[in-house]
């Protein structure tokens with residue numbers, strides 16, 4: 001922790017929340033606008049609950065929706081305790097180790113992470129269905145489904161998988177009146193069965209399953225010592241995690257309640273009923289409306305405890321955005337002015353001083369000009385003393401984020417993407433590798449079980465992974481897969497047993513490419529039948545074996561079209577290897593390594609990511625630019641935000657609440673490109689700032705604005721005594737602009753063909 005940091009003085013409204021007393025079966029709802037210190041208040045609340053002796057650290061459960069919010073809370077909890085500790089009397093001060101021990105005992109989870117843990121504890125390996133899984137299931141659908149939907153969806157595979165998800169969700173009874181699946185009914189029923197036997201869940205299914213386990217928790221036979229995900233021994237070794245969730249926690253804190261959607265309600269109610277429920281949020285930032293109505297959730301949670309035992313408090317201050325930014329953002333939200341005006345007279349209202357700099361709104365027709373303008377703005381800011389890591393570029397879609405990433409790459413500007421899931425897990429090739437590992441593991445287990453117990457009547461958990469992996473191999477078509485699957489069902493055996501034990505001469509003649517299927521079984525058989533997979537615990541060796549198999553299968557995505565694609569896969573594979581090594585380190589003694597890794601790889605990945613964050617805070621480095629969709633930037637803040645909506649003529653407008661969230665991520669500097677919102681100030685039809693200019697002072701007031709940069713650095717508590725002079729800023733900017741011809745009429749392809757390392761050489 002930085003010891004020069006000034007002590008945070010809580011505002012009166014924050015203090016009211018922090019000191020609100022602990023009482024069981026009560027609810028406190030904290031309504032808090034952007035930048036009002038919601039997260040900070042939550043952290044201080046946790047500290048107060050513990051240090052005042054009202055509850056123990058292991059009786060506090062913090063829930064959020066995104067890994068990023070969980071990261072922020074985890075990273076900042078310890079520094080909140082450390083900061084507070086500095087101001088305690090010497091007798092009351094705790095040692096760093098003691099503070100760490102307190103923080104480690106607090107339960108901090110995403111709601112899905114928590115549900116995942118409950119389900120795994122009760123069911124072993126489960127699969128959260130990803131792109132590959134949907135594609136595999138699609139192949140089992142009859143040709144009339146394809147014909148009907150192909151035409152309407154322009155043969156778009158993502159559109160088809162979305163259509164399938166919708167049909168399945170409706171089939172599972174959530175919306176069944178509207179459902180007309182006609183003669184496809186049987187097929188859909190079959191898919192549901194495959195998913196059920198394979199323990200394959202959508203995110204919504206996961207929540208439902210976890211809630212069911214919480215309804216009737218089983219006491220696990222835990223004569224062995226229980227381990228938590230980090231592999232540490234649990235002190236209360238005889239209670240399952242599921243049981244502890246129901247009985248141990250006394251206070252449940254929910255961060256960003258406005259993001260809760262109806263399918264999450266059952267699990268939240270189950271966990272929070274009878275406890276003290278503390279909810280923090282802001283309905284103006286509710287941007288997950290497409291997942292369901294937040295109002296329904298809030299109505300139920302507001303009534304979770306008796307009316308007299310439920311209270312609402314407000315936080316109105318704004319510590320983050322400059323008044324110019326917040327007033328511009330308030331123009332987007334119809335009720336925001338009411339919120340701020342009503343309380344602007346309150347004596348205790350805190351706002352930042354004026355920066356005297358309005359958010360800039362740009363309109364740029366040409367897509368390349370738009371990308372060039374972003375680069376130009378980055379260079380101007382960095383030439384004025386900002387760091388790359390101060391800047392976030394936010395957009396509505398992942399596609400646009402990718403175009404910006406490619407453009408920054410061509411200039412050698414360092415960036416990192418903030419994604420909801422770790423990148424490596426999103427890579428379909430990695431998903432294929434994981435599916436193959438699961439397939440080996442589950443088929444081998446089913447084989448062992450059927451040897452030990454002759455009349456094996458289990459549902460075949462491996463079928464799903466066999467379907468997904470087999471269907472990814474080039475040349476294995478829908479009809480072959482459908483025929484194989486119905487034939488193995490008729491025989492009452494698993495798909496793996498069918499293809500590996502029944503000679504191909506006896507297979508149905510409708511099955512084509514029998515050789516490829518045989519090659520698949522030949523490659524996998526030794527690993528499934530030798531049972532070696534249960535003993536292997538060397539991550540490098542395991543990965544090598546699997547990769548060898550993948551390369552021998554005719555798996556199209558591994559035929560890379562560009563070097564960049566190959567490099568990306570290599571990086572993801574490297575990340576996977578690191579997570580495997582971390583899993584090895586955490587592995588409980590009594591569990592097979594591959595099984596442990598497959599069960600916990602997602603959580604391990606998050607632990608790894610957090611550890612990386614902690615070690616990456618070097619104050620001297622310029623860092624890297626953050627690229628994110630607006631959705632993934634929720635709850636975060638950045639000194640500079642460039643909010644870009646992609647090419648002017650081609651992009652849909654950003655919905656109001658998302659635009660509001662995006663704009664309020666900015667502390668001091670906000671540039672908005674192509675959002676076309678009528679309530680924003682008149683746009684500048686811009687080309688790059690200095691191009692047409694005779695006097696830089698006229699066209700680029702920001703580079704010249706010493707006062708602003710003093711404000712900027714003060715806001716970040718940086719030393720302002722060594723700020724570069726205006727002349728130096730201009731000179732550096734001019735040099736880079738001339739050298740690299742930014743938006744100088746050079747074609748994009750010429751620029752991209754040179755990978756220019758701007759950053760290393762000149763900044």
Ligand SMILES: Nc1ncnc2c1ncn2[C@@H]1O[C@H](COP(=O)(O)OP(=O)(O)OP(=O)(O)O)[C@@H](O)[C@H]1O
Pocket residue numbers: 008009010011014032033034035036037038039040041282319320634635636637664
């Ligand atoms: N009492 C305070 N004194 C000084 N700074 C504060 C105080 N309260 C909050 N802040 C600062 O204000 C900024 C915004 O706080 P925080 O991130 O907690 O806001 P938030 O309400 O969670 O925002 P959002 O809802 O937009 O995510 C942070 O930089 C935080 O450190």
